[in-house]
Amino acid sequence: MLSDRSWGVPPVKLLNTAAEDDATGLLAALAVRSSVYCVSDLGAPWGFEVAGADVAKFHVVLDGGCWLRLALTAPVRLERGDLAILPRGEQHTVSDQLDSPVTGLDELIAGYLDGAARLRCGGDGERTRLLCGGFTLASPATETVLAMLPQVVTMTSSAAPVSAWIGPVFALARQEATTPAPGAQAIFAKLADLFLTQALRAYLTGAACNSLHRPGPADPPIDHAIALIRNHADRPWTVQALARESGLSRTAFATRFRAATGEPPIHHLVNVRLSQAAAYLTSADFTIDAIAARIGYASDASLSKAFKRRFGVSPGTYRETIRRPVASKPASQPAPIRPDSEPQ
Numbered sequence: 001m002l003s004d005r006s007w008g009v010p011p012v013k014l015l016n017t018a019a020e021d022d023a024t025g026l027l028a029a030l031a032v033r034s035s036v037y038c039v040s041d042l043g044a045p046w047g048f049e050v051a052g053a054d055v056a057k058f059h060v061v062l063d064g065g066c067w068l069r070l071a072l073t074a075p076v077r078l079e080r081g082d083l084a085i086l087p088r089g090e091q092h093t094v095s096d097q098l099d100s101p102v103t104g105l106d107e108l109i110a111g112y113l114d115g116a117a118r119l120r121c122g123g124d125g126e127r128t129r130l131l132c133g134g135f136t137l138a139s140p141a142t143e144t145v146l147a148m149l150p151q152v153v154t155m156t157s158s159a160a161p162v163s164a165w166i167g168p169v170f171a172l173a174r175q176e177a178t179t180p181a182p183g184a185q186a187i188f189a190k191l192a193d194l195f196l197t198q199a200l201r202a203y204l205t206g207a208a209c210n211s212l213h214r215p216g217p218a219d220p221p222i223d224h225a226i227a228l229i230r231n232h233a234d235r236p237w238t239v240q241a242l243a244r245e246s247g248l249s250r251t252a253f254a255t256r257f258r259a260a261t262g263e264p265p266i267h268h269l270v271n272v273r274l275s276q277a278a279a280y281l282t283s284a285d286f287t288i289d290a291i292a293a294r295i296g297y298a299s300d301a302s303l304s305k306a307f308k309r310r311f312g313v314s315p316g317t318y319r320e321t322i323r324r325p326v327a328s329k330p331a332s333q334p335a336p337i338r339p340d341s342e343p344q
Helices: 015-028 105-112 142-148 163-178 184-207 220-231 239-246 250-261 265-283 288-295 300-311 315-322
Strands: 031-043 047-050 056-063 065-069 076-079 082-086 092-095 118-122 127-138 153-156
Touching: 031 105, 031 184, 047 105, 056 065, 056 076, 056 163, 056 184, 065 127, 076 082, 076 153, 082 184, 105 118, 127 163, 127 184, 142 184, 153 184, 153 265, 163 184, 184 265, 220 239, 220 250, 220 265, 239 250, 239 265, 250 265, 265 288, 265 300, 265 315, 288 300, 288 315, 300 315
Parallel strands: 031 118
Antiparallel strands: 031 127, 047 092, 056 082, 056 127, 065 076, 065 092, 082 153
């Protein structure tokens, strides 16, 4: 068997090596079923708000760019070829600029949607085209998958490890949006299924799903704390702050958290932050500094230090290696977090 060195690649404790079997098992049983709400052709300035509902939602940017915003979360910039998934369907807005006025999407659909499910509105400025819809995960593993995902999952088509085939699929979606034809709605749904499956695969592989999901008896205060860490990893969490949010004393919280997850709260926080960093490196083109800000590190230097201590390589090297098609021996598990490991 060829080693890492045979290919000129340094030995790497790749996070996704251990996760690949878990992600494959989940995705093999995962049936993504998409519903396309509309293909939007929007002229700047424009903006719409999507009401919160217990249905996962997605937006694919076919042309142009936009901002995606959720409450209490930093805005996410999306460019052509980007996909954004909101696994739990929270209320959010999408607009050309952060200060553009927004209108409810339902109101826009009622007033501007044509018979081919195409929405054209906005001003006379630069145009953006979006494919917007919702989806369900028909699988016994649905709750397991959703428990691993943050509020927003993004995928850049050029960054995905399988961009060789995502590119043509994206081109087909743009062609269908440009030249309407019979059956387009069904084609869009199938294309959305492909995009969504690949985005989930890339994120789950990068995030080492086995380390982010620890099934056990339900403990609502602890489940709440775990969700806060997962959805708001950028906040300066401490054990005291998490205990307060959970309505428990610091001692009771720390004891129950360890019983539920198998690790202390701060260790879990570091695990989630670094797992999300690996997922972003796998599925998106964010800079290291941008990733650091999204997951609660003060700088790219502090993230790089923690990441290398955990996985044996810098974030940049990890990104290069994960996207390079190599045959290598199974990598070792990531190093355990030392008791003195704290978020930087």
